[in-house]
Structure formats: C-alpha cells, structure tokens
Amino acid sequence: MESIFRLNVKNCRDCYKCIRNCLIKAIRYSDGHAQIIQPECIQCGECVVTCPRHGHFVQSDLELVRRHIRAGDKVVASVDSSFIADLDVSCIEDMRAALLQMGFYDAQESAIGAEIVSREYEKIMMNEETNVLISSSCPSVNMLVCKHYPDLMKYLAQVESPMEVHCKRLKQEYPDAFIVYIGPCYARKTEAMEGECCDAVIMFSDLKDWMHETGVTVINSGKRTDRGIRARRYPRPDGIVKSMSRIPGWNRVSIDGLADCISALEEIRQGSINKVFVEMTACEGSCVNGPAIRSNRYENRVRGTVQVNRYAGDYDFGVREERSVRKLFIPDPVKRDVPSEDEIERILTKLDKNSAETALNCGACGYPTCREMAAALCQGKAEMDMCLPYLHEKAERHSRDVVNNTLEAADRLIDKQMRVVQNVASLLGETTAETKVMLVRLKEAIQDDE
Structure with missing residues (x-):
C-alpha cells in the first residue's frame, strides 16, 4: 500500500532530524533528501512532527469531505474521544452542533466503539488461553508488532479498533452515508484504507482550518447531558485499562511512547511475563498527545489529560454489538x-x-x-x-589540497616571473631583489593561512 506521507523536497535540508527521531529507522537518506521506507514504517507521524521545515506532511482528505457535503451527500462523523483535549468544548453535543453547521448530517463520539472493544478484551482474558494480551487499539502499535515483532503476534488482541467498530456501526445506522473519522492520528488513515470502516479520515488540525475558513465556532455550552462514561478515558495514558473491569488472575499495565513499547515487547519476547494485559499506545502521552493535534503537544499532555478525566466517569453507554468485532492481523515482517x-x-x-x-x-x-x-x-x-566528522575531515583534506596546489603554482610563478624580471632588469641595469621579496612574501602568506 502507498505511504500516507509525502515529502516536500525543497524543504528537506540535510538536518537528519527525522532520522534521529524515528526509532524504527524507517527512513532512507538518498539524493539529498529523506525518503520514508513504507514497508518498515509504522506511521506514528514523528517525522511530520519533528521536521523543522515541514518537509514531511500527510495528504489531507479535507477537500474530499467538503466535496461530498457540497454534493448534498449524507456525511456522518465519528469523532475521536480526544476532541475534548484539543477543543474548547464540554461534551460531544457541542462538537455535533458545530459539525451540523458545517454540513454534516450527524456526529457521534468514537467512545461508543471503545466500550465495545473493552468488553471484547475482557472476554478474551476470561475465556482464552494466553499469558499476555496486547491491546490492538493503536494502529501504529499493531504495525509495530506485525512488521517488527511478528513472533509476538499471538499476544496481539485480534480485535478491531474503536474507530473501526464505531464507523461500522455508523454504516449500519446510515447505509447510504459517507462516513468520516475525525481525530489526532495519521495512522488511522491507513487503518481506514485497509478496511471498509470509513470513507475518509481528517485531522483535528484540518477541522480547525475548515472552521476558521467558514467562520464556524465551537460553542462551549458548559453542560453535560449524560453521566461520565469510562470509555471516554481511552485517549489518555492507562485509559484502556481504566475503562475495563478487573479480571481475576490478571494484572494490567499501561505503556505509552514508542521507546517504552519497544522495551515492553522485548521483555515479552523473553517469556518472563504471565497473565498481563498490556495497554500500548505509540504516542507518548497517548492520543491526547497525538501527532495531528494542533495545539502545543507538551501543554496538551497535562491539560488534555485533565479534560479527559473531567469528561469521563464510571458509567457505560450500555451499547451492544451483535456482529463479531474480531479481526485477523496478518504478519508483515520487515525484510532487512x-x-x-x-x-x-x-x-x-x-x-x-x-x-x-x-x-x-x-x-x-x-x-x-x-x-x-x-x-x-x-x-x-x-x-x-x-557523518559530520567524516565530512569535516573531507573538507579539511580538500582545503589542504587546494593550498598545496596553490603553493606549487606559486613556486612555478615565482621562478617564471623572476626570469622575466631578471631579463628586463639586466637591460635596464636594475636589481631584482625587491620584486623577489614581494613574491616570496605572497607565498608565505598563503602558507600562514593554511
């Protein structure tokens, strides 16, 4: 499948920052710019976030969505639960009101799908023989396991993500609708393309640009229309764990950030972990710190988590899913x-x-x-x-070669010029000592610069 990432070659300026920050090292440097290696990439979006010149970017589906709205199609949004961390709103109703102004037919929160996913994790822990269960809600973690740790796929929960579950429910509710997922995660675009859960994925940053362009403002009503739902904790660290019921005999841990996920997978590979549910999210700070959240990511890590906590609670939607939400992940080992x-x-x-x-x-x-x-x-x-030291030494060698060649040329020039000067001086009866001194001083000046 084609990569979701694009490169503006003119903006790629040999800083290697994307390579430095890509823990998977799924980037090739060639012909003067960085190129993402799609078969190795887990689409965490770190290259987009860290590029100081915005060389890496993701092609937006925004115009596609707007085109369907202009055509009068029924466009329905699944809004990631992290909206509460990025926009000044109190509840999903505030978001829905703004989206209806923009032409959407309906909007619901993906926490509905998250609740169903949590119940499925609990069923696996209660009924299936496994020592470790890794959450499958983060598409970048799923790709990390499938591509780089295929031997651990037996521990990856074979369950759809909250986005997939919720968007498929929306498809059932609105069979003729164009389903759009709105969230902070670039990897969701690939998840959508690989399945049939939704028709387009746009980021919160896209949505903000669109709102600014159309003059639509999200109004914070300050109201809550329901009791706090525990599945709304999904976007924060340990949010999946906190949305689940305790299963006797099982421990539960939460891992966020790609480096810690890799360390945890290495530990699982050693076989020393028993009866542990491992919540894994590739983004440090989980989805409230997703790559496509417009605001300062490190401010959002605290403020966003607080907002999620306020919006969540200890209750459930009480929704049921009649169809199976199981999913078969296929190993796609990297061939290096x-x-x-x-x-x-x-x-x-x-x-x-x-x-x-x-x-x-x-x-x-x-x-x-x-x-x-x-x-x-x-x-x-x-x-x-x-290699900067290698390049520095290469430049030094080149400089020395230039100077040495210049000195050799200076010697030849002095000899040639002195012969000419001596011939002229002999005709005029004058000395050549002063001219020779000046030429020798020029040569010495070049040597001093070396």
Missing part, C-alpha cells in the same frame, strides 16, 4: 539485509571510526552510534557524507 561484521568494519574503516578513540557516537548523522550508521550504509539507507 543484515550486514556482516566484515562489511560493517569495512565501512567504519572508510569513515575512520574503527576504534574507541575515533568512534565519537555523536548522533549528528541521525543514528545513535557509528556502528548503526555503518550498518545503515551497508543497507543503502545512508550516505557517507551524513
């Missing part, structure tokens, strides 16, 4: 060439990084160690000039 030690050592020698003294491990290239950089070079994912 593993370079031999000889190949890595050969590259390290070329880089002059084959000893503890010369291997700086400075990370300027985007890789944490010189050895990892050398492995990436062997795999065709990096270029020699990405």
